């Protein structure tokens with residue numbers, strides 16, 4: 001893709017409430033644009049990254065047997081009344097035509113439980129593992145930190161339905177592995193943390209937490225046992241106890257919940273067991289916010305010049321800058337080589353953002369660092385004199401030359417190689 005045709009450009013502007021690196025850098029690099037606090041437009045670069053994260057989540061959910069559905073985000077009062085949640089703080093409630101009361105989906109147990117009830121009649125229909133990935137709406141009192149806390153945000157929510165506690169527990173453990181795969185593939189080092197089960201269960205729920213300064217959560221890692229706990233489940237008298245705990249500022253990037261029969265009981269959802277008697281339905285819910293994951297990646301992977309995307313979620317793999325020359329023949333040669341490499345790399349599965357603007361090298365390099373694609377290539381009069389292209393990875397300080405004939409093969413190998421990511425905080 002040619003940079004000159006890309007919709008959305010780098011800018012010095014940042015939202016006045018850009019209180020965190022992800023809000024500032026994603027805005028300045030042209031990934032997102034704030035419509036109002038807590039609501040962002042995804043520009044082409046931003047949407048490409050969000051979709052890559054969503055695809056990773058989708059692959060991992062499919063791998064544990066999840067089936068994707070899509071539930072309306074526009075929902076009737078009745079489903080929330082049935083589960084006793086019409087009054088919850090974060091729900092956006094409003095009246096539609098004819099005074100019909102509705103809410104925007106803040107989560108979806110309330111819609112999915114009756115849905116599954118209507119499609120199951122016997123024990124043979126279980127387990128059921130369904131998920132969706134769409135926007136959720138929450139009237140958060142404080143929308144802040146860019147994509148970390150939105151009022152409209154993207155969420156993957158999976159719901160599992162089981163007839164036995166063992167079946168539930170087996171899936172619950174499996175889901176932890178799938179979640180850790182998601183974060184690892186996205187370049188995040190997530191801890192599994194015990195948290196409160198809310199009003200659903202006496203048991204713990206489990207959160208996936210990533211260390212970052214912008215995080216609003218506090219994780220306490222027990223120095224002896226290695227157990228990681230959300231502060232909400234640490235006794236208050238131990239909150240300052242640094243002898244017992246290592247305390248970290250974190251952001252929650254996922255949360256899985258044993259729901260027991262909280263929602264199935266609410267709508268009297270039982271199923272005929274093998275012996276003909278009615279059986280209770282045990283549920284779990286499993287959430288990840290792909291948009292918050294995107295913000296968290298930027299929180300962890302950036303430096304003073306801009307973003308440093310892991311390869312798997314970068315909107316493009318390569319930023320190729322072709323530098324201008326006053327000599328027409330040289331310029332023609334630069335354009336020809338760059339166009340050829342662009343097409344060959346794309347054909348090899350290496351995605352290229354080609355900066356062919358007639359601007360100063362310095363401003364191209366500044367944009368390259370800000371946008372943060374993992375590999376920068378430069379085609380210029382100087383490099384062509386060596387029959388080469390300049391190659392610099394985003395985390396490297398020094399550039400080197402790679403022969404033009406060798407470049408596509410090297411880029412393919414680079415893309416396929418596992419990545420060693422270091423947090424830059």
Ligand code: ATP
Pocket residue numbers: 107138140147148149150151153154155252253254255287288289290291292293
């Ligand atoms: P938090 O405690 O941070 O408010 P939560 O516990 O209310 O989050 P869940 O209901 O467990 O969140 O939602 C599942 C996932 O959705 C979270 O782990 C997070 O990744 C994401 N998420 C929740 N609220 C938001 C939000 N306001 N903006 C962006 N992502 C969110």
Ligand code: MG
Pocket residue numbers: 207252254255
């Ligand atoms: Mg949570």
